[in-house]
Amino acid sequence: MTVKSGLTIAHLSDPHLTSLHHVTWRELLNKRVLGYLSWRVKRRRSHSREVLSRTLADLAGRQPDHLVISGDFTHLGTAIECREAEAWLNSVGAPDYISIVPGNHDRYIDTDIAETIGRWRAWMQNDPGQRDKGTDFPYLRVRGPVAIIGLSTAVPTPPFFASGRLGGEQLRRLDRLLETAAQRGLYRIVTLHHSPHSMGFRRGLSDADQLLSTLAGPGAELIIHGHGHRQMHAMLQAGERRIPVFGVPSASASxxxxxxxxxYNVYEVTRAQEGWRTRVRSFILDEETQQFEQVLDKVIMPLSATTGCL
Ligand SMILES: [Fe+2]
Ligand SMILES: [Fe+2]
Known part of the structure; x- marks a missing residue:
């Protein structure tokens, strides 16, 4: 039997919502020139602000309590793009309603954080009143019975690489956060841009094995990500634990x-007598009907409230 307390979270990713019409040649004197050429040839036609607006409108109709966006707001992570993404975030909702993490395109090269992804800090920081340890990630936000834990895998990489990395310090802090959230009886959603599953050394998470080792300790109830630009769901085997993982396509893809x-996905989390019940629904824009159709409706339970195991 389920009790009433719960939370509905919508999840979208990879909006790639910016335009590169204003980029200067000075900004392209590095790896960005490759990304710019890719955008000119293909990517600018692969993502549409109109499609993104329709995705948001359909999602809003599900009346989620919270929205998570798992990165790649931009194409090259320039200062102008990050300002454009900031304006878009402001138009979508208050920082209290939206939690985000950056993607590899948002940290395309090593740039001034304050002038780029730092502009989005309000949407990717700890709840007010929580101790700030001096670094941004992981952050912890608690909404109802759910702990939203945001990780950054966005690090500058060499040309032709789209990989991500968490780093030892972030993993150590993640371990402690997961443990603390479990002690508080919270349902723990871990959000990151790259899949925790192997995607190869050029596109994958380079320290995925270390993430698995970390998760094998305190566990987590759900992991959600973007980056793959396609629907993905699987069970992650972390030591003795099995953790459901869901990836969503780009919210603006055409x-x-x-x-x-x-x-996009919608996760409905409710407390059940034996632990947690998670209902996962996926919605995809059907090209023929031009309507969002439900393509997945899956209930995961029971997840133990203390172990995170199936
Ligand atoms: Fe992307
Ligand atoms: Fe990505």
């Missing part, structure tokens, strides 16, 4: 490939 149709 690809010909139906596997990369734009969409």
């Amino acid at each position: 690809y010909d490939d139906p596997a990369k149709s734009p969409g």
